[in-house]
Amino acid sequence: MHPQFSLQGEKCSILTRSGVGQAMAVLGSASTVGLVAELLAADEAEVRTAVRRLAAGSSGRALFDDFDIGDRILRDTPAEVRRELHCRAAKLLHDRGFPSATVAEHLVAANAADYPWAASVLLTAAEEALANDQIDRAVDRLELAYRATRDPADRAAIAIRLVRAEWRFSPSNRTRNYSRVRAAIRASRVPTAQVPAAVMFMLWHGQTQHADQALGQLDCGRLDDAAPTIDFLCAWLRTSHPPHAQRHRRLLAAQARRRPVPAERPSPHLLGAELLTGLFTGRPFDETVTLARRLLTRHRLAASTVETLAAAVHCLIYTNRLDTAAAWCDSLLAEAEARQAPTWQSIFAGLRAETMLRKGNARAAIDDAVLALNYVPAAHLGVWIGTPIAALVRALTMAGRHADAEAQLRRPVPRALFESRFGLPYLHARGHHQLAVARADEAQRTFRRCGHLMRRWQMDFPWLVPWRNDLAAAHLALGEHRHARAFATRHLDLLGAATQHRTGGVSLRLVAATGDRYQRVRLLRDAAAIARSGGCDLELATALGELGAAHRAVGDHDKSRMLIREATRLADSCGADPLLHDLVGDRPRRTAPHVSHLRRPSNGLDALSPAERRVAELAAHGKRNRDIAAALDITTSTVEQHLTRVYRKLEIARRTELTFVFGSARPSKAGSSVSVTG
Structure with a gap:
């Protein structure tokens, strides 16, 4: 026992300034003469005398504002004494009605929670810490609450809260708490209210057996215990993990029969469930967008809402x-x-x-x-x-x-x-x-697999993944125009109208590639209009480029040049180098279906005279007119005349396009490699 005082007895055997200082350091900003006296089981008058010796003239309200001094005293206090002081302080402050966060500080410092009220105090303090983004502090309190709890269901609930807290910075499935959740699922100990979170953790890591086991608990449980979160879980299963939804039809049917109670301010989970269910059952896009904005506007990002907010953003993308x-x-x-x-x-x-x-x-x-x-x-x-x-x-x-x-x-x-x-x-x-x-056969198999999964999951929506357009592009690459037209037309049929979604414009462009040159102009004009309103600059560049080629095929060269010029500008801004080179280069195209079929006439460069070609090559490498004139020993006026003829023969409008025609090396704005960890 430390010689300064006896914590086991009813009174201090020796009341010294050192003992009072230790008590004040433990209580910190909560210390008063009365609390210090109670903590030491000493007479208040004696404590006041000791305090006066420590700091003459101090009031009894806040005796220990200098935390540096307090820290030094605590470091010099033996660990056993410090731990027992914190234990007694926790009980004292709890009995006096101090906030849970203050009481929890002492419980954690003592590394003990033997009091019957300790777990509740620690959980409340953990929630406050999480709300203030103090993750380490919250984890410490939850961990101690887990050890203080004996009920298996309560322990499972705390383990899930621990995983949720750690998830923010490390969504690993190899942590102790994640293993605790798995063990609780195997033992069917997870409370109904916590099952949705447990299922989502398991599905994140593809641990389907554990997810099915947890969902099996819901099949037999009372859904009203956590109705909004279960509503969202069921909607999430249907739209994100359909095989699990198909294996648990009973649960989803029970949830569908339950009528949610109207709420003045619906929870994010209730809004999220309504949003996903509506989108995947044919609700008009405008209504879906309104609901997504409502969810995003009304609810803040938090551990419990991140899935619902992500679902809302995904719905905006799909629409x-x-x-x-x-x-x-x-x-x-x-x-x-x-x-x-x-x-x-x-x-x-x-x-x-x-x-x-x-x-x-x-x-x-x-x-x-x-x-x-x-x-x-x-x-x-x-x-x-x-x-x-x-x-x-x-x-x-x-x-x-x-x-x-x-x-x-x-x-x-x-x-x-x-x-x-x-x-x-x-x-x-x-x-x-x-x-x-140029592996079109493999691409066909991949696209067919995608379509097979979507049909099997009853999620064959053209706006989700346009696999029929993809197959049409693969058939085009293989020269199978009849099949390409059939798949693109089927995609349009499912949309109802090409203007219903941006992928309708892609379908029109693919169909145009299988038609005659006059039909192609009309279809590509419609495809370009849809692309312009759809917000995809790359698709717009592709459609404009192909429309320019179609106009050239019917003899409208002025219109062709204007369209290709705009397509070139858009492709450059997108960083779509293959499309850019197809628009202004001299090599045939063998790229993805979004890339235009355009190429320069093979005799474009051949039409240049040797003098014109020399001038054009120097200009393509960034030389100024006066530098070109000096290098070739000609006048600046002659250089300008040569360049005018070069532009006309190559059907280009500006100097920068010479770079692509002559294949000059251009530094990539996106970088030379992708650096990703993991």
């Missing part, structure tokens, strides 16, 4: 509200960064990459997808990894960086990815890469 989706991704990313939640950052960076991809901006999609794969180790991203990898592969393919795209496709992904919606864009991206590198 082609790309600018709105991009704005919300930026907002949610900023909030996730401010709250130091790398997992959330990865999710919303992945969604922004998908948004930029659909806008046709290959450079931005690459940057965002790489960020999504680098915020946390890629091995921890589970089936969600399908989103950023799909966006990255597709964007690299657009940019003509086929070796980098192939490298990303070699990255290991969970087998369960192809039992989830996140596997569909992955297959879509892989098929487009195969098509871009």
Whole structure:
């Protein structure tokens, strides 16, 4: 026993300034003469005398404002004495009605929670810490509450809260708490209210057996115990993990029969369930967008809402509200960064990459997808990894960086990815890469697999993944025009009208490739109009380029030049180098279906005189007119005349287009390689 005082007795055997200082250091800003006296079981008058010796003239309200002094005293206090002081302080402050956060500080410092009220205090304090983004503090309190709890169901609930807290910065399935949740599922100890969270954790990592076991508990449980979260879980299963929904039809049927109680301010889970259910059952897009905005506007990003907010952004993407989706991704990313939640950052960076991809901006999609794969180790991203990898592969393919795209496709992904919606864009991206590198037969098999999964899951929506357009493009690459036309036309039939979705314009463009030259102009004009309103610059560049070629085929060269000029500008801004070179280069096209069939007439360069070609080559390499004149020993006026004739013969409008015609090396704005960890 420490000689300063006896904590076991009713009174201090020796009351010294050192003992009072230790008690004051433990109580910190809560210390008063009365509390110090109670903590030491000493007479208040004696404590006041000791305090006066420590600091003459101090009042009894806040005796220990200098935390540095307190820390030094506590460091010099023996561990056993310090632990017992914290234990007694916890009980004392709890009995006096101090806030849970203050009491929990002492419980954690003592590493003990033997009091019957300790677990409740620790859980309340943990929630407050989480609300203030103090994750380490929250985990400490939850861990102690777990040890203090004896009921298996309560322990399972705390373990799930621990996993949720850790998930923000490390969504790993190899942590102690994740193992605790798995054990609780095997023992059927997870409370009904916590089952949805447990299922989502299991499905994230593709642990389907554990997810099915947890869902089996819901089949036999009372759904009213956690109605909104179960509503969202059921909607999430139908739309993101359909094989599980099909295996648990009884649960989904029971949830569908239950009528939700109208709420003045619906929970995010209730709104999320309504949003997903409506989108995948044919609700008009405008209503879906209104509901998504309502969810995003009314509810803040939190551990319990990240799935619902991500679902809302995905709905905006599917309904082609790309600018709105991009704005919300930026907002949610900023909030996730401010709250130091790398997992959330990865999710919303992945969604922004998908948004930029659909806008046709290959450079931005690459940057965002790489960020999504680098915020946390890629091995921890589970089936969600399908989103950023799909966006990255597709964007690299657009940019003509086929070796980098192939490298990303070699990255290991969970087998369960192809039992989830996140596997569909992955297959879509892989098929487009195969098509871009002239493996059309392989691309056909990949696209057919995607379509087979969508039909089997009863999710064959043309706006989700346009696999029929993809197959049409593959058939076109193989010269099978009849099959290409059939698949593109079927996609249009499912849309109802080409103008219903941006993919309708792609269908028109594919059908145009199978028709005569006059029909082609009409169809491509409609395709370009849809692309312009759909917000995808790359598709617009492709449609305009093909429309320019169609006008040239019917003899309208002025219109052709104007269209190709705009297409070239758009392709350059998108970072779509293959399309850019097809528009202004001199090599035939063998790339993905979004890339135009255009190429320069083979005799374009041959039409130049030797003098014109020398001038044009120097201009293509960035030489100014006076430098060219000096190099060739001619006048500046002669250089200008040569260039005028070169522009006319090559059907180009500006000097910069010479760079592509002559194959000059251009530094890539997107970088030479993709650097991703994991």
